Amino acid sequence: MMKNWRKVIVLAVVLAVFIAAFIFLNNINNIKDPNDPNDPADTGTEEKLLDIDRQEIKSITLKHGHEEFIFIKEEIEVESEVTDDEGQTKTVTEKKEIWTNPDIELDEAKINNIALSAELSTITRVIDEAPEDLSIYGLDRPIVVTLLMKDGTKHSIEVGGQTPTQDNYYVRRGGDKTVYTISKYRGDMLSYSKFDIMKKSLYEKDEVAVEDITALTFTRNGEKIFDSVFDVATSEWKITWPLNAKADMMEFPKFLQWLSGVTVSEFIEENASDLGQYGLEEPSYVFDFVLDGKQYGIRLGSKTDTHYYAKMNDNPMVFTVSSSNLNFVDLSLVDLIERFIYIPNIADVEKLVIEMDGRVDTLLIYANNEDKSKEEFFINGRKMETDNEVSLFRGYYQGAIGLMADRLDFEAKPEGQAEIRLTYTMKEAKPDKIVVVELIPTNDGYGYYLVKNNEYSGFVMGKRQLDKDHGIRFLYEKLVNGLTESASE
Structure with missing residues (x-):
């Protein structure tokens, strides 16, 4: 019995030591070093960084160093087909606000993210009310988001670097010296680069169907594999070079399905001086095709573990596309045609x-x-x-x-x-x-x-x-x- 009590007493003493050590270390961690700006005290505030209504934003200017991008909100009329309760279809016109930029095809969702983050960003910590060295916060050369409101007022946010824990960004209000932090989630959106805001669709319209493609030439490793066209009279795809044959109904459509659904995974480099480093000087695969009556060309270069480097038409942008749905590109021509010599009913x-x-x-x-x-x-x-x-x-x-x-x-x-x-x-x-x-x-x-x-x-x-x-x-x-x-x- 005494032995059991001794064990209990020993365990109690050990537990007390652990608790004391935890309290001691916790108090040390909560002491701020006045010379360490990277270890700020949490104020617990939920104050908004800006007091704005995103619906009242007229334009957004995003400045990265010497690069400046302006996004203007415009109202357009959009036609759509609706069906009433009696099953009658009619065309209705609705007004819609969109973001525009004359030089960039925008991913509007990304611009909306910037506006939303400007409205909803809350201060997670007050870091320094009178900073002497902005470089330690990455605010000596900040990304600047400027909002022009419909009433003519302006608001701006300076976005610096991430905190050491990489869960927050250092920021300042325009005209305010105080350094704050906001969540990484909002900071990521406020610091979008040009590549982040660019539309990742490769075509003029957002939804492309297989039926929109009417001709395709495919080249592999510099050697043309086939020419093909859609025969309207028979509603069939025909291989027209190097032979005349019907296209195989199982394998050939994989080309069309990929072309109609392909999107940019990531933009890599604009005006690349050395296309060879991406395998695009002598591309592995080339798709030249007609979509909605317009000629397109997609070139695929080197392959990474999950993607191909790619280029579209004469566009100077190098980007990547997923390789997951491209298992058809090495099929031989004989697999892409109807191989029966004659097959009458x-x-x-x-x-x-x-x-x-x-x-x-x-x-x-x-x-x-x-x-x-x-x-x-x-x-x-x-x-x-x-x-x-x-x-x-x-x-x-x-x-x-x-x-x-x-x-x-x-x-x-x-x-x-x-x-x-x-x-x-x-x-x-x-x-x-x-x-x-x-x-x-x-x-x-x-x-x-x-x-x-x-x-x-x-x-x-x-x-x-x-x-x-x-x-x-x-x-x-x-x-x-x-x-x-x-x-x-």
């Missing part, structure tokens, strides 16, 4: 002759999209009687139209006899009544050049595709086996 074909592996198969097609019960299909004179036979027939047809390139070769000149030939007779000439697809062996034994109506467009297909699960040879054998089983039943 079965309902548009009346006959298909397949010459392959030393045999000739004639497929007669009477497809009817409106009434499936009226459909009839024949192969080499045999009618497909059961649903399974029809399914196998359609599978063979899918193998025929599924011939597709897996690489491109624009330098090749196909010669020699076709090893496989498919002759389509169409119900209507759109534009051709007869379409012939030929597979001519490549010189290196890899596979086949794909030729349509004697025109070679650079498509090359590997031999192994014929025998894959979706390949024409595999599906032919599947059809034959299925018909054999049907005949034996």
Whole structure:
């Protein structure tokens, strides 16, 4: 029992020592050194730095050294579409106040932040009422925010450096010697640089849609990869160089989605004397495109961990863009095009002759999209009687139209006899009544050049595709086996 009491007494003594030490050290920390302006006493005041109403501000002048930026508040009329209770849409005109500057495209939210901070900034500490050396507060060369009110009065704030703890800024009121501190949050806004207030949208309008882009040329490491245009007649994107082909519906739109949504992450340097340091003398990627009828060009240079250095048109500003959505820029051209040599809908074909592996198969097609019960299909004179036979027939047809390139070769000149030939007779000439697809062996034994109506467009297909699960040879054998089983039943 005595041992337990001794333990309690020892613990109590230790606790008392800790409390005494804490009080002693706390009192020392609260003693201000008159020669240390960086350790001010907290006055606990909640006094506003300025007594203003931001709605009454007429203009704001932001001065950084020799640079001065003036933001003028203007009232404009804005049209918008509204829908009433009866579902009727009408155009209404409203008045709106905006901030303007003739030389800078402004991020209005940032200018509003300056006005708001000028109104709401409160004094967190009174530091020095008669400072002898302003340089220790960064106020010998302050950032000056001047507010011109609608009644003609002026107010200004001088913003210096941050406190050692970096949670406050040193400031002074214009015409007042006293040095105060305000929160870092407000101080950051009052000390915006030119780059901070610049609009980060790259286009004239704020909301850009994929549909606004109508042409695109893409260059990678100095080599042009493709030209493309949006075909209004077919509502499809077409690759027009180095071949004529439909754009792939999965991969190609990634270019358009990125271009329509890209914004500046950070402005880096204006009028850079050495673009090479950013990789922009010889850019890695170049996007030249037409948006709303206007030509644009975005160049991407060197890559950091998370961003690319970039430049827009002939604008002298170097900035960065996020690299997170740019995983498509190294796709090969073959991944960006529709690679099928010919892929007609079965309902548009009346006959298909397949010459392959030393045999000739004639497929007669009477497809009817409106009434499936009226459909009839024949192969080499045999009618497909059961649903399974029809399914196998359609599978063979899918193998025929599924011939597709897996690489491109624009330098090749196909010669020699076709090893496989498919002759389509169409119900209507759109534009051709007869379409012939030929597979001519490549010189290196890899596979086949794909030729349509004697025109070679650079498509090359590997031999192994014929025998894959979706390949024409595999599906032919599947059809034959299925018909054999049907005949034996």
